[in-house]
Amino acid sequence: MNIYDIAEMAGVSIATVSRVVNGSDKVSETTRQKVLNVIDKAGYTPNVFAQGLGLNTMHTVGILVPDISDIYMSSAVFYLEGCLHKYGYDCILSCSGFETKQKEQHIHMLLDKHIDALILVGSTYAGSGRDHAKTDYIRDAAEKVPVFIINGAVEGKNIYSSVCDDRRAVYVVTRKLIGKGRRHILFLTDSHSYSSNEKMAGYEKALNDEGLPVEGNLKIHVKNDIHYVRDLLLKSEAICFDSVICTNDSIAVGVVKFAKERGLSIPREMDIVGYNNSVLAVSCEPEISSIDNHTSEICDGTIENVISVLQGDSNVRKHFTVPCTLVKRSTTDF
Amino acid sequence: MNIYDIAEMAGVSIATVSRVVNGSDKVSETTRQKVLNVIDKAGYTPNVFAQGLGLNTMHTVGILVPDISDIYMSSAVFYLEGCLHKYGYDCILSCSGFETKQKEQHIHMLLDKHIDALILVGSTYAGSGRDHAKTDYIRDAAEKVPVFIINGAVEGKNIYSSVCDDRRAVYVVTRKLIGKGRRHILFLTDSHSYSSNEKMAGYEKALNDEGLPVEGNLKIHVKNDIHYVRDLLLKSEAICFDSVICTNDSIAVGVVKFAKERGLSIPREMDIVGYNNSVLAVSCEPEISSIDNHTSEICDGTIENVISVLQGDSNVRKHFTVPCTLVKRSTTDF
DNA sequence: ATGAAAGCGCTAACAA
DNA sequence: TTGTTAGCGCTTTCAT
Numbered sequence: 104m105n106i107y108d109i110a111e112m113a114g115v116s117i118a119t120v121s122r123v124v125n126g127s128d129k130v131s132e133t134t135r136q137k138v139l140n141v142i143d144k145a146g147y148t149p150n151v152f153a154q155g156l157g158l159n160t161m162h163t164v165g166i167l168v169p170d171i172s173d174i175y176m177s178s179a180v181f182y183l184e185g186c187l188h189k190y191g192y193d194c195i196l197s198c199s200g201f202e203t204k205q206k207e208q209h210i211h212m213l214l215d216k217h218i219d220a221l222i223l224v225g226s227t228y229a230g231s232g233r234d235h236a237k238t239d240y241i242r243d244a245a246e247k248v249p250v251f252i253i254n255g256a257v258e259g260k261n262i263y264s265s266v267c268d269d270r271r272a273v274y275v276v277t278r279k280l281i282g283k284g285r286r287h288i289l290f291l292t293d294s295h296s297y298s299s300n301e302k303m304a305g306y307e308k309a310l311n312d313e314g315l316p317v318e319g320n321l322k323i324h325v326k327n328d329i330h331y332v333r334d335l336l337l338k339s340e341a342i343c344f345d346s347v348i349c350t351n352d353s354i355a356v357g358v359v360k361f362a363k364e365r366g367l368s369i370p371r372e373m374d375i376v377g378y379n380n381s382v383l384a385v386s387c388e389p390e391i392s393s394i395d396n397h398t399s400e401i402c403d404g405t406i407e408n409v410i411s412v413l414q415g416d417s418n419v420r421k422h423f424t425v426p427c428t429l430v431k432r433s434t435t436d437f
Numbered sequence: 438m439n440i441y442d443i444a445e446m447a448g449v450s451i452a453t454v455s456r457v458v459n460g461s462d463k464v465s466e467t468t469r470q471k472v473l474n475v476i477d478k479a480g481y482t483p484n485v486f487a488q489g490l491g492l493n494t495m496h497t498v499g500i501l502v503p504d505i506s507d508i509y510m511s512s513a514v515f516y517l518e519g520c521l522h523k524y525g526y527d528c529i530l531s532c533s534g535f536e537t538k539q540k541e542q543h544i545h546m547l548l549d550k551h552i553d554a555l556i557l558v559g560s561t562y563a564g565s566g567r568d569h570a571k572t573d574y575i576r577d578a579a580e581k582v583p584v585f586i587i588n589g590a591v592e593g594k595n596i597y598s599s600v601c602d603d604r605r606a607v608y609v610v611t612r613k614l615i616g617k618g619r620r621h622i623l624f625l626t627d628s629h630s631y632s633s634n635e636k637m638a639g640y641e642k643a644l645n646d647e648g649l650p651v652e653g654n655l656k657i658h659v660k661n662d663i664h665y666v667r668d669l670l671l672k673s674e675a676i677c678f679d680s681v682i683c684t685n686d687s688i689a690v691g692v693v694k695f696a697k698e699r700g701l702s703i704p705r706e707m708d709i710v711g712y713n714n715s716v717l718a719v720s721c722e723p724e725i726s727s728i729d730n731h732t733s734e735i736c737d738g739t740i741e742n743v744i745s746v747l748q749g750d751s752n753v754r755k756h757f758t759v760p761c762t763l764v765k766r767s768t769t770d771f
Numbered sequence: 772a773t774g775a776a777a778g779c780g781c782t783a784a785c786a787a
Numbered sequence: 788t789t790g791t792t793a794g795c796g797c798t799t800t801c802a803t
Contacts, residue, residue: 115789116789117781117790117791118783118789121782122788129788149780150780151549152486152495152551153780153781154781155490155781156484156486156487156781157781157782157783157794159486161486171515171518172508172514172515173511174716177505177511178506180505180511184505184530193547194530195527195529196500196518197528198518198519212527216485216527217486363722382663382687383716383717386663386687386717388721440796440797441796450774452775452798456772463772463773464772464773465772468773483796486796486797487797488798490780490796491779491796493779772803774803775803776800777799778797778798779798782794784791785790786792787790
């Protein structure tokens with residue numbers, strides 16, 4: 104069942120069928136209806152490969168994610184897919200892990216499929232935000248298709264990025280903590296990504312602005328694992344702290360478990376702040392105050408950009424920022 | 438940069454290039470190397486649309502999921518994508534929601550892309566397992582491509598299904614509960630899916646086998662929402678129960694919150710069993726004993742099937758079952 | 772072992 | 788408004 108069959112059945116040429124299928128206005132209403140009827144009866148769908156060959160697009164965008172089983176990224180993909188679907192785009196999903204080699208390999212595989220755009224989810228793709236060379240592979244990809252980064256900033260032609268204002272969010276929270284009287288604020292992260300660095304920058308700036316020292320042993324890199332974090336803190340009797348800022352909720356849950364094990368009263372003796380405002384924040388007791396990075400807004404905004412760029416719109420923001428907000432629960436009292 | 442360019446540069450015909458690219462053995466080693474060199478230098482990749490047009494495949498499989506932000510499904514997709522990638526397949530991901538209309542629409546969109554196979558993740562696609570007509574849309578899809586169901590059983594030509602032995606797992610746990618002396622076991626589910634029904638069947642059979650009545654008000658459908666569950670139970674003073682089996686961990690967390698609010702000692706005064714053994718089970722306090730349905734095994738097994746079917750292998754299991762196991766934590770003591 | 776040429780199903784430029 | 792036809796880049800049959 105191809106365009107020739109439909110043309111014959113409708114008594115028109117394939118060009119006319121093509122026009123009808125593609126909604127051209129250069130077809131009389133009569134023939135349009137005639138063709139539409141035939142198409143409907145025959146249940147005809149254009150062959151996407153042939154369309155792709157002619158137009159060099161199959162209306163797909165590639166979504167690259169380090170780990171879709173991560174609760175934050177899966178919800179991002181959920182929003183992205185939903186928006187894209189509305190605009191008639193399908194998405195090819197690929198999980199690259201966190202290693203550069205693999206990231207590049209996955210990007211190649213996606214580019215080979217002639218995707219219309221590439222979306223990189225998570226700041227891991229933005230490198231540390233310091234070493235320019237480490238993001239060269241993104242600029243390479245951008246030679247072929249527009250690249251959109253969710254929560255990461257990379258400079259380059261044909262690259263569009265979005266971030267949430269992590270630096271500011273952590274800055275504000277840290278100052279609140281200090282204002283309340285905290286003096287030993289632990290900063291726990293599981294990553295060296297752009298986003299993680301931004302958060303840390305906010306943390307350090309707040310300390311500086313308040314005239315407090317930035318203590319090296321209060322900035323710790325941990326595994327993204329509840330029990331690992333709990334056990335690490337239980338073992339680390341040397342470091343003393345009275346509050347904790349975590350770069351995701353999973354880490355924060357580990358801290359809550361630590362505090363309970365130690366018999367600490369939360370938040371009286373220890374404030375705990377999580378990140379991403381995921382279901383993990385409300386699954387433990389006390390429920391965790393968590394910084395919400397408004398994933399849905401970032402994703403919506405990004406897809407708008409994607410569509411604009413694909414439609415040749417020139418007024419597209421190369422970079423936009425979404426504010427973060429602290430969702431207050433029971434592990435803080437400010 | 439196309440096959441003609443390569444042919445010219447290598448001084449051979451496009452047919453030869455094609456043979457080399459596709460690993461045909463009807464090429465002399467000399468020319469193979471010559472062509473390979475040119476391809477390498479030029480950085481040539483075949484146009485997948487043209488390949489697709491000729492071969493009617495682009496080596497993609499469609500993955501349909503009701504909600505990728507769900508922690509269980511995102512980890513399933515994680516395994517699936519990983520396996521498929523190994524075999525050189527890309528996956529097109531689509532999130533259909535739980536409504537039949539939408540499911541069908543999404544399946545159509547996937548089929549239009551000429552996917553090589555369709556994977557349906559989650560028992561929501563298998564209907565209740567009772568009403569045959571409700572799964573007709575799956576059989577329709579199976580006319581076009583082989584369909585594989587993760588955790589659901591549907592009969593039909595070209596349909597391959599996999600389930601975990603939910604019925605047995607719940608049966609065993611329920612009997613353990615009864616053996617321990619529990620007499621009012623609450624069963625909480627958020628779905629009417631095949632899997633949910635299986636779990637309930639195991640629950641009921643255990644009660645029957647132990648000579649206990651199946652009380653209607655102890656089988657409750659709830660929303661998949663921690664606070665909703667907690668509040669519902671707090672309000673429901675009329676129903677009395679001494680233990681709870683939940684069809685996912687999120688519900689179980691709600692029950693834990695309820696029990697703590699009521700000041701109940703867990704598991705002395707109340708046993709709680711979760712499902713899926715997700716991170717939610719270990720994020721609360723006490724940590725939840727949860728039935729693990731071995732998602733990775735199901736996914737691995739399914740992808741093996743996918744590859745076999747696509748390679749024309751005839752010895753493929755139409756249906757396989759993976760056992761579930763209870764991961765014991767602190768909300769049970771047997 | 773290699774090449775010539777006919778499709779695969781569609782879009783779009785050009786003609787009518 | 789409609790039709791004719793030349794690609795799009797590849798695979799594959801059939802010669803050689």
